[in-house]
Amino acid sequence: MSKPKNNAEKVATAKRDSLMELLKMEGSKIYNDLEKGQFPQFYVPSRSVSNIVYDKKLRQYILGKSAGLRSSRNMAQLRSFTQLIWLAFFANRLIQEKKSSTLRDIYYSSQAFAIDFEDQPESDNIIVDLEAVLARPREDLHIFPEERSSVFGDLTIEYTVPGYEGRRTNLSDHPDGYLIGPSLSTAELVDTSAELVIAIEKGGLFTRFVEEKVDKKFKAIIIDTAGQAPRSTRNLLKRLNTQMKLPVVILTDGDVYGEHIAMVIKSGSANAAHLRELTVPDAKWVGVWASDIEKYKLPTIPMTESDIKRIYDLQKDPRYQEGIWKKELEIFLKIKRKAELEAFSKYGLTNITDKYLPEKLELAKSM
Amino acid sequence: MSKPKNNAEKVATAKRDSLMELLKMEGSKIYNDLEKGQFPQFYVPSRSVSNIVYDKKLRQYILGKSAGLRSSRNMAQLRSFTQLIWLAFFANRLIQEKKSSTLRDIYYSSQAFAIDFEDQPESDNIIVDLEAVLARPREDLHIFPEERSSVFGDLTIEYTVPGYEGRRTNLSDHPDGYLIGPSLSTAELVDTSAELVIAIEKGGLFTRFVEEKVDKKFKAIIIDTAGQAPRSTRNLLKRLNTQMKLPVVILTDGDVYGEHIAMVIKSGSANAAHLRELTVPDAKWVGVWASDIEKYKLPTIPMTESDIKRIYDLQKDPRYQEGIWKKELEIFLKIKRKAELEAFSKYGLTNITDKYLPEKLELAKSM
Structure with missing residues (x-):
């Protein structure tokens, strides 16, 4: 990586580094599980209606404390577990290569890796899951909306x-x-x-x-x-x-x-x-x-x-x-x-x- | 009008002048009719399906020779006659004042002049009529689309x-x-x-x-x-x-x-x-x-x-x-x-x- 030349680049680099650190941290949890001979797993904050509350202080909706376990041990969760891991891998690559993408790109890109999404809504949903896990918007992962104002x-x-x-x-x-x-x-x-x-x-x-x-x-x-x-x-x-x-x-x-x-x-x-x-x-x-x-x-x-x-x-x-x-x-x-x-x-x-x-x-x- | 300073301004001024000349010409026909004691009238090229033909040489659709008379003598045509005259007046003002507008603006602006349009489709239609009379796109009259690419x-x-x-x-x-x-x-x-x-x-x-x-x-x-x-x-x-x-x-x-x-x-x-x-x-x-x-x-x-x-x-x-x-x-x-x-x-x-x-x-x- 070249040396940051000015303030804007410094800020952008710091932002990118912190996000990649976050991805690395989540990734190492998976590796740790595997090394310990355990089925890897992680928690995804629940986005169900019952876990969305209006916070008067923040003056916006926030998620409550409920989170769902997604474990590779559970056959019913294996699919979405794999999808999310792949997405994190792909986002990591987008960030490193400084390439932008869209929700639709992600859906089609998954096919190159034989990752099975039924349709685009399924892949969109996993993208929001990853946002929730990282508490970062998908734009930070270089996934941008098509609409422009x-x-x-x-x-x-x-x-x-x-x-x-x-x-x-x-x-x-x-x-x-x-x-x-x-x-x-x-x-x-x-x-x-x-x-x-x-x-x-x-x-x-x-x-x-x-x-x-x-x-x-x-x-x-x-x-x-x-x-x-x-x-x-x-x-x-x-x-x-x-x-x-x-x-x-x-x-x-x-x-x-x-x-x-x-x-x-x-x-x-x-x-x-x-x-x-x-x-x-x-x-x-x-x-x-x-x-x-x-x-x-x-x-x-x-x-x-x-x-x-x-x-x-x-x-x-x-x-x-x-x-x-x-x-x-x-x-x-x-x-x-x-x-x-x-x-x-x-x-x-x-x-x-x-x-x-x-x-x-x-x-x-x-x- | 200030003296044109460069080529771009010259081209823009020439375009504006020729359009205003065209509006003036159409306007003087009305005055001439009035001076001769005749009911003013003009012809609008017909945009009905039967008058639209594909021109192989120009490689686009064009209008045929059919045109409709719009006369102030005819009670049934008086409404659209007045609407079109008002629109030409209003476009003339937009061009002189160098202000841009939209189809929707035109519809609402008409109300200031007690010009009666039933709804926006009626005013949109008159705008296309004026395009056809002048053979100029409405953008030349400073009426621009909302959509942007x-x-x-x-x-x-x-x-x-x-x-x-x-x-x-x-x-x-x-x-x-x-x-x-x-x-x-x-x-x-x-x-x-x-x-x-x-x-x-x-x-x-x-x-x-x-x-x-x-x-x-x-x-x-x-x-x-x-x-x-x-x-x-x-x-x-x-x-x-x-x-x-x-x-x-x-x-x-x-x-x-x-x-x-x-x-x-x-x-x-x-x-x-x-x-x-x-x-x-x-x-x-x-x-x-x-x-x-x-x-x-x-x-x-x-x-x-x-x-x-x-x-x-x-x-x-x-x-x-x-x-x-x-x-x-x-x-x-x-x-x-x-x-x-x-x-x-x-x-x-x-x-x-x-x-x-x-x-x-x-x-x-x-x-």
Whole structure:
């Protein structure tokens, strides 16, 4: 391995080394068992519903103490035992060779090793098991999501991917925005003049925000979540919040799905209760609220049956029991109508950036 | 208007001026009618199925000679007449103010002017009418798609959007790729050392191609079409082909939808028969062919009923009556199985770039 040349590379190397140490530690347990003449085994934290609890202090779902034994002695567990060991081996190779992959790649790659996965959902599930065993997101194992969203603003990053080590880019250089792929996800955040991050649900509005210089007027980094924010985007939001100390505000369509997009950025999902890298507990959902629909007299669309069912579902979620989260759900249910971010165009294309956004950012200060 | 400073700005200004001239010409016809005391009217080329024909010379669908009269005298046409006039007025303003918008924006913006659209499909339809009247794509009217795909490689562009005029970027600087949004779509293509464009259907593979330096090894610009290529991406492919004289090859999943993604890049769709900016007639589909599935012993997935129905549909399309287009459809129908691009990972993550791609590029030379 070549000598680290700069800070970004040092951080990346340290991260990689600690992960490989972790993999080695898990591996040596297997060897130890074998040397002692025992069937190797390990524990996988249980991800069943009964073991997922909402932690008020961490403000996210976490796993409880229950864990399942996976033993090579047990015929019924031998299959998933072998799958997980192979995955750890393969991830180790990806990390060493600095190659990225996707969930789908992993499924097909397994066939080269005669590892038997029934279908991709089975291999996806083992990948989440390994995340839970290591308490590390799969992106650290070089397994990246296919979905990409994008970012724009005065943020200088330094790449750590092969061929680009030490190179820097400022994310305001391309006004259509920068894709949040493996290179950006593994880059170091070097410097910014921004004082705020604005996450917005839609690409069209993201472009409007760039065009209207929201980045300069409000000293903001703008992130297009492209609907439900992909994991890599949630992780970038977390890093901007913790490493660069930037507050995060979220703008979504005025409907129950929009409200939940904001909630997932804030407190994650039950599916990722075994991870800590994907939540921004202090993120603020600033709109479009149900109450904004009347306040701003927005054009609306009637809710569908499935919108309404979704509201009833979320009302059972512990995170929707107080504050605006509870209140806005109730108003949605009462008015049974929803409004899109583009609805502000009724008042002119720049109404959303000239009027609505400044009002909401002012409000956010007291939230 | 400030004096053009350089070539990119000159080209952009000339394009804008010619479009505004066109709008002015259409507008003066209305005024002339009014001055003559006549009810204003105009003709919209018919986009009904009976007026769409495949042109073997242009190698794309085109509209026939049939056109519908839209007259303000006719009560039944007054509504769509007014909608179209308003849209032309609004587009004129977007162009003058250099603001971008989306189909959805247009729908909501109309409400500020008390223009009555029943729903967004009605306004979308009028936008296509205006495209047909002007024979210009809506992107020239600053109405851009929400969907974005991306591009990577040694291509220097020069922006023409406000605030970035004259600034250049090389599209190999961000290894996750550059979004093809309004700024890239309106930028001038300045310079490239590439000798080829490779369009690929999937983001995961796009990343693999960047990682494996396909851009350098094959002197290629790589484009992620992200499934069915958005119009802005098809337009960029056309410009790379005609302005930069680069051949275009296309790689898709090995299924009937993949084959059609390639066909739409090559010869457009019946929906856009009124436009000439969205086709690359010399583009070559190089894989994954149905015949590759056996040749490369790829892991496969059984076809669904809807896959098979789609094959029968395409077999009626005039474009699928010869060559590989016809032959591969027949093989798909015979084997009733499909394979994804990721299937090559069975032979190692870099098999697709080390083996399959060079073989296919060699083959493309004689296609």
